[in-house]
Amino acid sequence: MALESVPSDTLGAGLKQVQAEIDSVFDAFLTVPDDSRARLVEAMRYAAIGGGKRVRPLLLVSTAELFGVDRTTALRAGAAVEAIHVYSLIHDDLPCMDDDDMRHGKLTLHKAFDEATAVLAGDSLHALAFEILSDTGTSSDPFTRAELIATLATASGKDGMAGGQIMDMVAEDADYDLHTITRLQQLKTGALLAASVEMGAILGKVAPEGRAHLRAYARDIGLAFQIADDLLDLEGDEEKAGKALRKDEGQGKATFVSLMGAKKAREQAHALVDQAVAHLVSHGEEADMLRALARFIVERDR
């Protein structure tokens, strides 16, 4: 973790804590069995434990905290969202997709194991997300469990993350305008970030109409996150990022940066973060983590 880019100690500590906590939830769910399934569970552990910024779980836990939700419950829901995020990275990195060798500063899963194991480990983490959310240990209220699942399933499928990924794939041939790029990114990255905030509110038993300002916050940081990613791809340090950069230009892909230029894109990202923070005006210092997270999203170097 490149701490020099963290805007506040609050956030640095928050991320560090949630990283350890999410690792420990995954550790508990991913006991290596004493049979030939061991290889699968080891692959799941390799990808899920000890890597990643855990932005999504921190978003979920910090939103849940606004409403006094038990932290253990929120962490389990956070691990479910992170399991979806991790599976999508595993499949994204495959040779037939982005063909990446490095992720979080180590070999991608199909490089460290093999492609078939990577496909299956991704699929198993996908299922794990719903195993965790449907477990009575996550929430004793079946309505809450079902609502968490509906939110995460929709955010990850064809009307969410996977839909954004196909738009991104097609983008390499297509001439997208800013409107379409925005839609693409709202699905590809935004949907899961928004689901994280939404799920925190669901755990807090906030009625849908009471979640509008949180949705608006999530939408703004989602776009800011992706603009920051595009800037990172253009200007970042590969070693700090722990993955290959300078890929968008090579693929001739339309991005926020290619369409707006780096300077305007950076301004736009900062404006979105200001707007996101403004949506939290009804909350006091209990929302400081969400504010710090918004700032971190555009200032991170990985």
Place this chain on the structure above:
Amino acid sequence: MALESVPSDTLGAGLKQVQAEIDSVFDAFLTVPDDSRARLVEAMRYAAIGGGKRVRPLLLVSTAELFGVDRTTALRAGAAVEAIHVYSLIHDDLPCMDDDDMRHGKLTLHKAFDEATAVLAGDSLHALAFEILSDTGTSSDPFTRAELIATLATASGKDGMAGGQIMDMVAEDADYDLHTITRLQQLKTGALLAASVEMGAILGKVAPEGRAHLRAYARDIGLAFQIADDLLDLEGDEEKAGKALRKDEGQGKATFVSLMGAKKAREQAHALVDQAVAHLVSHGEEADMLRALARFIVERDR
């Protein structure tokens, strides 16, 4: 559909009806959007609609019928199980897995589209299963929704189907005995067949202790199904099967047939079916479809 192998008209009609009904549930959930996600949804439709025997949905619907469950509800749950089955076939057929070119008598998805689209369409069908089950239109009772999801997620992940698949992959190098092959197949094929029966009983609000005989039925037909698959691989007609056969021997894989011989394997499959049917003794003719399905499983030619 090779009707000459169908043991009764009841079953032939039941399969035909459920095939049309499941196609129509998928059709309703898979409207092609008017943007560049169209390619993804078209790929999902290609794989999910108009192929497959629909054994799992018929199992679920026929079990639900024992308890007077509304057919529309049961069909939606059936489509969810089938979405998981279809996604697993898509990923199984990939070059890095079984590398198959034909499925249900047509090109596999990655051959008809491309590998990246096949990975994403599989992932999106995986998510769709949980979108359908968490939808209030499937069941208005959140406890039922959450229980359906817990059952399906566990049956498809590392402790179910995906766990069986990794055991199967490792099997190409390993010397498995009959005990391990049985365990492998209980996970790889049995878990999803058992989940289909279980989900029918969940919809029927049958308490877990009232499901024991149905679980026993499902366990027996699951094993019989796999033995029949092994026999089909050895003796079947590729044209009728709609896929490549004679693969196990080429890969030097341990199977029921390689370990027991074809004659004993066939006897064992028939004995399992008799045993499965015997578990249904407490039910009258309302369980005839489940009995016919058990017979069909060992007599099918695809």
